Amino acid sequence: MxxxxxxxxxxxxxxxxxxxxxxxxxxxxxxxxxxxxxxxxxxxxxxxxxxxxxxxxxxxxxxxxxxxxxxxxxxxxxxxxxxxxxxxxxxxxxxxxxxxxxxxxxxxxxxxxxxxxxxxxxxxxxxxxxxxxxxxxxxxxxxxxxxxxxxxxxxxxxxxxxxxxxxxTTGNEEPFCEDCKVWTEARDDTPLLQKQNQFELKKNLEQENYKFLDEMLKEEADPTNCFSAIFNTCPHCKVSSYLTIIRITIKVNKEGELESNTTDVIKNLTVPHSLVETFIGKAKALEELREQQVLENKADEEEEFPK
Ligand SMILES: [Zn+2]
Structure with a gap:
């Protein structure tokens, strides 16, 4: 490994x-x-x-x-x-x-x-x-x-x-920062990513080709079939930062209920702290931009077809 x-x-x-x-x-x-x-x-x-x-x-x-x-x-x-x-x-x-x-x-x-x-x-x-x-x-x-x-x-x-x-007994999967003697914490922001070939994704990230992650932000992810990035960082230092990528699929089961399934694609891969901040920042900015566009489109429609 x-x-x-x-x-x-x-x-x-x-x-x-x-x-x-x-x-x-x-x-x-x-x-x-x-x-x-x-x-x-x-x-x-x-x-x-x-x-x-x-x-x-x-x-x-x-x-x-x-x-x-x-x-x-x-x-x-x-x-x-x-x-x-x-x-x-x-x-x-x-x-x-x-x-x-x-x-x-x-x-x-x-x-x-x-x-x-x-x-x-x-x-x-x-x-x-x-x-x-x-x-x-x-x-x-x-x-x-x-x-x-x-x-x-x-x-x-x-x-x-x-x-x-x-x-x-081994329920805890958070990585530990050996420098600061504390557990790392999962960040609240977990951007959704477009689905991708898992093998390619793994290979690129293991080779530190983080541009591959940016590519997965380009188009809006389908929330019923996508990936999500979870970052764990140390609350004290900028050394221990880890990336976990999970795959999310949501399907309608036989009973007609929504069933969500998650599997690990990448688990706790060491990444530079700078990546965490810039990537979360990019994902947030894109999300806001998309929300803005939705609102604008709605406003345009209402102008064309007033109630
Ligand atoms: Zn630390």
Whole structure:
């Protein structure tokens, strides 16, 4: 891949790591317990499925947000953290489930001490799970799954929680300015560009032939099938500036609704800061000129055909 594309430095600042790990684990433990307790009472399998999605997704969202705050620029690290958080959520879902099972069965009294005692004995939790697998833990329409069937269901549930957690921690795609130690910010102005051969566009921009971009402004873009330029710049310096180009298509789907689709054509290509300012300026001036012309045409028409 061309080296002019942004590549995260891989840095993981210590304060960011400590806070991100703590927040992710705490969220996973609490949500896991709640999910486990709800699964005990809830007879509907699709509610469990939605619950597993939530337990997979929410801790990952927390991790992504805190990792942004903590300036972590290492996606593999965040993915591994997501796997570990998923395992924590899964373990605590068992703790929550077993605690409610024991309390409702009169084995335990409802107290925080008993819940903590259960949570800190993973071997005990493991052996109870094995016994549940032998005898079955729930029934649906007179059928009580046990043994291998139950294990498969548990593995699917565990897979959902762990995989969703792992792939959802890396939500942030903004480039980072290593000179100023801040994330770059996407500019509000995102000019629409006439559609173009994607291969040509990529080749020209990678070779720093920015005139190619100007060509794409010449005629007004069709908003239902065009490209758009998104610039990311550092709020402090003029060194870290990046260009992303997306393709936008809007179609009417079978239900007769408008459906918009965007795909990345170019992602975070390093560009000179001067290009950002001049290009956005040009695009804005052209847009104003076109609006002006529309107004003038309208005025002319009204003059010709007065109401
Ligand atoms: Zn900077």
């Amino acid at each position: 061309n080296e002019r594309y942004y590549k995260p430095s891989g840095r993981i600042p210590i304060v960011g790591v400590v806070v991100t790990v703590a927040a992710g684990m705490a969220c996973a433990a609490v949500l896991g317990c709640i999910y486990g307790a709800i699964s005990f009472y809830n007879p509907f399998i699709y509610v469990n499925f939605l619950g597993a999605l939530g337990v997979g997704f929410l801790p990952a969202i927390v991790i992504a947000k805190v990792a942004y705050w903590g300036k972590i620029r290492n996606n593999p690290f965040l993915m591994v953290l997501g796997i570990i958080t998923g395992l924590v959520a899964l373990y605590f879902s068992w703790v929550g489930y077993l605690f409610v099972l024991f309390v409702s069965g009169g084995v335990f009294e409802l107290s925080l001490m008993n819940a903590v005692a259960l949570a800190v004995s993973p071997l005990g939790v493991g052996s109870i799970i094995l016994r549940l697998a032998e005898n079955g833990s729930w029934s649906m329409m007179g059928y009580t799954p046990t043994g291998i069937v139950l294990y498969i269901l548990w593995v699917v549930e565990a897979g959902i929680i762990i995989v969703i957690n792992s792939i959802s």
